[in-house]
Amino acid sequence: MSFINYSSREINCKIVYYGPGLCGKTTNLQYIYSKTNPEAKGKMISLETGTERTLLFDFLPISLGEIRGFKTRFHLFTVPGQVFYDASRKLILKGVDGVVFVADSQVERLDANIESFESLVNNLKEHGEDLEKLPFVIQYNKRDLPNAVDLSYLEEVFNPRGVQSFEAVAPTGQGVFDTLKAVAKQVLVELKRGDRQKTP
Amino acid sequence: MNTQTVLFEEDSKRLSQACLNLQQEAYARAVFLLDKDGQLLANEGEIDGLDTTSLASLTAGNIAATGGLAKLLGEKEFPVQVHEGDKESIHISLIGERLILVILFDQRSSLGLIRLKLKHAYQDILEISQDIFDKPKEEMKSVFSEITDDDIDDFFGLD
Numbered sequence: 431m432s433f434i435n436y437s438s439r440e441i442n443c444k445i446v447y448y449g450p451g452l453c454g455k456t457t458n459l460q461y462i463y464s465k466t467n468p469e470a471k472g473k474m475i476s477l478e479t480g481t482e483r484t485l486l487f488d489f490l491p492i493s494l495g496e497i498r499g500f501k502t503r504f505h506l507f508t509v510p511g512q513v514f515y516d517a518s519r520k521l522i523l524k525g526v527d528g529v530v531f532v533a534d535s536q537v538e539r540l541d542a543n544i545e546s547f548e549s550l551v552n553n554l555k556e557h558g559e560d561l562e563k564l565p566f567v568i569q570y571n572k573r574d575l576p577n578a579v580d581l582s583y584l585e586e587v588f589n590p591r592g593v594q595s596f597e598a599v600a601p602t603g604q605g606v607f608d609t610l611k612a613v614a615k616q617v618l619v620e621l622k623r624g625d626r627q628k629t630p
Numbered sequence: 631m632n633t634q635t636v637l638f639e640e641d642s643k644r645l646s647q648a649c650l651n652l653q654q655e656a657y658a659r660a661v662f663l664l665d666k667d668g669q670l671l672a673n674e675g676e677i678d679g680l681d682t683t684s685l686a687s688l689t690a691g692n693i694a695a696t697g698g699l700a701k702l703l704g705e706k707e708f709p710v711q712v713h714e715g716d717k718e719s720i721h722i723s724l725i726g727e728r729l730i731l732v733i734l735f736d737q738r739s740s741l742g743l744i745r746l747k748l749k750h751a752y753q754d755i756l757e758i759s760q761d762i763f764d765k766p767k768e769e770m771k772s773v774f775s776e777i778t779d780d781d782i783d784d785f786f787g788l789d
Contacts, residue, residue, distance in 0.1 A: 433635045433669035437642035442669050472683045477691075486695065489687050497781050505668070505687065521694040525667035611786050618782050622774045 431525045432621055440501045443617050444525055445610075448550045449532035450542035451483070451511030454571040457600040458532065459490045459506055462610060465603065466492055484510040487522050494614060504614055513545065520553045528565035528617040529554075530609055532598075533588055535570050535578035540587075547588060565616030568595040569609045574602075635665050635728075637762060642672065644758045648751060649674040656747035657739040659718070662732040663725070663755065666690055671729070685732070689722060693730055712741060723748060726756050728763065 433442040447455040456476065463474045472491035479485045488508040493501060509519040523529075531550060533543045551561050570584050581597065589595055594612045598605030637645075645663055653661040653675040660675030662682065668690030673682055692711070700708045711722040721733040721744050733744055 431634045431667060433637070433665065433667065435637045435642065435671075437637060437639045444667060473681050475684055475688065486691055489684070489691075491683050491687075495785055497785050498777055502785070517698055518695070521691070521698060524694060615782060615786050618777075618785070619779070622777055622779075622782070624774055 432527050432617075434500075438501075439499055440503060441497070441621075442503045442505060443527040443614075443621070444505045444507065445528045445530065445613055445617065446523055446526045447506065447508040447530045447532055448519070448523075448546065449511060449571075450534055450539060450546040451513070453511060453532045453534035453539070453543070453546075454598075454600040455508035455511065455532050456484055456488050458530075458569070458571075458598075458606050458609070459488050459508055461600055461603045461606045462492065462506065463490055465607070470494075483512060484508055485515070486510065486518050497618070502618070504610075504617075506610075511546065516549060516553070519549065520556060523550075523553050523559075524557055526554075526557075526559070526564070527620070528567075528613040529561065530567055530569055530613050531588070532569045532571050532600075533584060535572045535584065536575055537577050537579050540579065543588065562591065565613055565620050566593050567609055567613045567616070568593060569598045569605060570595065571598045571600050571605075573597045573604070574599045635667075635669060635671070635762070636765065637671055638765075641758065641762045645672040645755070645762075646674060648672075648755050648758060652733070652747055652751040652755075655750075656733065656735070656744050658744065659734040659736055659738070661734075662686065662689075664690060664730050664732070665728055666693060666730060675734070689730055689732055693722065693724070714741075721745075721748070723752075725752065726759055729755070729759050731755065 447458055449455050463471060470493045475489040477486040490506045491503055493503045495502060507522050509522045531547060554561050568589055572578060596605040596609045600606055649661040649663055649672045658675060660677050663672040664670050664686040668687040670682055670686040696708050696711060707724060709724045713720045717736055719735050723731050725731050735744055
């Protein structure tokens with residue numbers, strides 16, 4: 431949950447990138463890290479297995495500027511994508527202010543996307559959160575691959591509510607900052623509204 | 631339940647003072663106070679060159695993972711963790727339901743002294759934190775009532 435510090439005049443929010451294994455969550459953060467000014471970012475931490483698969487989380491703190499004299503910082507987290515690490519994923523979702531679901535556009539990853547999406551909904555529920563009430567955007571990643579599924583089909587499956595969604599090719603940066611800005615903006619609008627209630 | 635943490639100037643000073651007292655009395659290198667989401671509320675002592683944001687985030691991750699382990703074993707929590715290194719050691723303890731206190735120490739102190747001084751400081755920090763979390767919600771919302779939709783649009787208009 432967000433943290434407002436009147437003493438240091440800072441607003442800190444937590445955004446989680448969620449999605450199936452190898453969909454490009456860590457690549458999103460790596461691209462953001464590589465393109466952000468050194469004074470606006472902290473160190474990127476990756477807790478990985480020996481084979482570069484995220485074990486607990488990746489973490490990147492970035493500052494997007496000031497609003498009314500408050501430095502506005504976002505703590506970006508990814509979750510481990512592999513099914514095996516569900517307990518870790520649940521932990522990272524605690525206190526989340528906004529969620530990005532990164533879907534892998536490849537046809538053979540459709541089932542993995544669906545399974546991951548369902549685990550997102552269920553893990554949020556266990557923290558008393560409802561995805562429909564949280565700031566939430568979808569990113570369809572790997573749009574450059576020849577086996578990418580039609581966008582309209584992905585939208586039908588994952589986005590019946592019509593939340594903001596973006597096409598992306600994370601290694602080149604396409605769609606990466608659009609996704610981040612969209613979710614960050616929703617988080618601030620939600621904080622301003624301030625009326626989100628957890629469901630028991 | 632809204633678990634947003636809002637830290638006002640006066641409470642921040644009280645927390646910092648309590649951490650400073652503990653750091654000095656325990657001859658610790660540094661003392662950090664954070665919430666379970668990894669947000670840093672206070673840090674005192676020798677913090678130059680330390681990446682405090684990462685330290686807070688990793689500690690919160692560690693506490694969350696250890697809490698998960700505790701539940702698997704039928705325990706509510708493991709309220710204290712100690713990591714001893716060759717030169718630096720870390721003492722991590724839960725303060726009430728929502729805060730984590732991290733004490734970094736080296737050969738100038740000892741685990742026994744840290745435990746003793748923490749016992750004295752615990753109640754003080756707990757009481758201050760309860761004041762913070764019990765603040766009425768209307769008071770908390772004030773900063774956002776000043777921010778307009780245009781402010782947010784402007785904020786994201788800049789690259």
